[in-house]
Amino acid sequence: MKVRESxxxxxxxxxxxxxxxxxxxxxxxxxRYVAGEGDILSIATPIDGSELARFKTASAHQSxxxxxxxxxxxxxxxSIPAPQRGELVRRIGNIAREQKQTLAGFITLEVGKxxxxxLGEVQEWIDVCDFAVGLSRQLHGLTVVSERSQxxxxxxxxxxxxxxxxxxxxxxxxxxxxxxxxxxxxGDTLVWKPSEKTPLCAxxxxxxxxxxxxxxxxxxxxxxxxxxxxxxxxxICEDDRIPLVSATGSIPMGKKVAQTVAARLGRTLLExxxxxxxxxxxxxxxxxxxRAIVFAAVGTTGQRCTxxxxxxxxxxxxxxxxxxxxxxxxxxxxxxxxxETTIIGPLIGEHxxxxxxxxxxxxxxxxxxxxxxxxxxxxxxxxxxVYVEPALVKMPAQTDIVKQETFAPILYVMEYEExxxxxxxxxxxxxxxxxxxxxxxxxxxxRFLSVNGSDCGIANVNIGTSGxxxxxxxxxxxxxxxxRESGTDSWRxxxxxxxxxxxxxDELPLAQGIEFxx
Ligand code: NAD
Numbered sequence: 086m087k088v089r090e091s092x093x094x095x096x097x098x099x100x101x102x103x104x105x106x107x108x109x110x111x112x113x114x115x116x117r118y119v120a121g122e123g124d125i126l127s128i129a130t131p132i133d134g135s136e137l138a139r140f141k142t143a144s145a146h147q148s149x150x151x152x153x154x155x156x157x158x159x160x161x162x163x164s165i166p167a168p169q170r171g172e173l174v175r176r177i178g179n180i181a182r183e184q185k186q187t188l189a190g191f192i193t194l195e196v197g198k199x200x201x202x203x204l205g206e207v208q209e210w211i212d213v214c215d216f217a218v219g220l221s222r223q224l225h226g227l228t229v230v231s232e233r234s235q236x237x238x239x240x241x242x243x244x245x246x247x248x249x250x251x252x253x254x255x256x257x258x259x260x261x262x263x264x265x266x267x268x269x270x271x272g273d274t275l276v277w278k279p280s281e282k283t284p285l286c287a288x289x290x291x292x293x294x295x296x297x298x299x300x301x302x303x304x305x306x307x308x309x310x311x312x313x314x315x316x317x318x319x320x321i322c323e324d325d326r327i328p329l330v331s332a333t334g335s336i337p338m339g340k341k342v343a344q345t346v347a348a349r350l351g352r353t354l355l356e357x358x359x360x361x362x363x364x365x366x367x368x369x370x371x372x373x374x375x376r377a378i379v380f381a382a383v384g385t386t387g388q389r390c391t392x393x394x395x396x397x398x399x400x401x402x403x404x405x406x407x408x409x410x411x412x413x414x415x416x417x418x419x420x421x422x423x424x425e426t427t428i429i430g431p432l433i434g435e436h437x438x439x440x441x442x443x444x445x446x447x448x449x450x451x452x453x454x455x456x457x458x459x460x461x462x463x464x465x466x467x468x469x470x471v472y473v474e475p476a477l478v479k480m481p482a483q484t485d486i487v488k489q490e491t492f493a494p495i496l497y498v499m500e501y502e503e504x505x506x507x508x509x510x511x512x513x514x515x516x517x518x519x520x521x522x523x524x525x526x527x528x529x530x531x532r533f534l535s536v537n538g539s540d541c542g543i544a545n546v547n548i549g550t551s552g553x554x555x556x557x558x559x560x561x562x563x564x565x566x567x568x569r570e571s572g573t574d575s576w577r578x579x580x581x582x583x584x585x586x587x588x589x590x591d592e593l594p595l596a597q598g599i600e601f602x603x
Contacts, residue, residue: 092137098187099292111143114154115306116295123313131197131431134469140284142313148320151309155247155274156326158306163244163272170270171221176297178214191289197430199422210262212555220576221270235590242580244272249321251332255388257283258290263571264331271579274307284312325349336564354578355566358490359518361550362395362511366524367402374523379413381549383475386432387494391519391551395487397507400500407498411457414475420466431470438471441493451484488514504529512540517562519543519550
């Protein structure tokens, strides 16, 4: 099936009615589709570069319409008891379950993910729905003893307001879902600006929310979608009706978002670039490590925030392990992600290939030795797509290039002699998202997780850097932005905390024993 026909079939299965040759709306406020006043945005599939759809993007003025819609529906939504808000999310999860294949189809077409990875991403949405439904009965606060007689202190968590969600291209469904499903049960309404590379996935996700809202006769205005680029994102960041902007993307984007939102003393939740490292100790189970390395380094064609980019290997096993990785790379099936046997799809676009080549050039100039890969593949892949061999590069430690995130499948291998040196090399980058160690030595494992070990938000033992479960709080330190999303207590980001003191006596004692007689 040609890509345009696939899009039409996918749209039909979700009931997105639209003339096939007209551009899609740039703005969806609830169930109202509004033609954008901005530029035409042409969406091409990375599979073969052909056009999937056109959108007429929203103008800055129109973004304000979406914000108004979220703002107007907030007082209604926050007044619904949380377990009933959870019922909406349960329905969303059920529809996502029924439509799993269709939704995964959108991801494969728009991002080029393999079928397994696209299905996995939709499953992440379903999982986070289940988690959020349970949480909707658990939004708990503390009770605190008072220093005053017949007094009680407590903390309540209350809805925050309309939440702005800005998302990256590489997880067009899951990253939105982490934020949106939790924000919905917390009583917040939504304004979503997806990546300008993935508006079709966004339209599909938004449609699922609409369908669930229809089932419960809830105003769909609680969810709003704006299609556009950085300027639309900035409008959301500037608007003081939005108390929280959750932004996922590159570090330069996060710095701009942080400054704009901070200028009006709003809150941000930032999930930015990673530069993830793995330490391989001489005691490591190398068979296990090899599988974890290859999945983390080449999965999603090296376009995950948690992709493995730096391998820090004990000098006694470096050669053996590098040879095993290079051999394993030879057998990888790279090609059309719609084929079931493919395990590496295309890069998102030409610019990613150029960035990859530039990084490889710099690596060579900084003393690196290309061990394998790095070339473009043109045989037996759809013409028009950007397919590459994953690159493995042996690097001296502490070079500049290994400190930057290149969003492509390049794995830098560095050697160490002492464990403390491995940790030092590992932490010597500006980013702090995910990390791992492979070791059979219990002391090393514990040290890696300790205060003197990895400085990342995620630190794993005998498992790779990517592929997190939704139950854990996800996020990084340093320039990765210090956000935490998805599991454990991340829900608190989407609520405001009120401390209440209740006096059930008939005296009015003051705190700290202050006397104030009138
Ligand atoms: P990007 O920074 O180019 O774009 C991300 C989003 O930000 C897009 O929606 C874009 O339109 C918007 N944007 C850009 N400039 C903006 C501005 N000035 N104001 C407001 N919005 C703006 O990122 P990308 O290429 O889509 O995604 C890849 C990057 O995202 C990588 O760095 C990756 O590591 C990171 N990422 C991080 C996580 C995480 O959880 N830490 C998850 C996924 C992706």
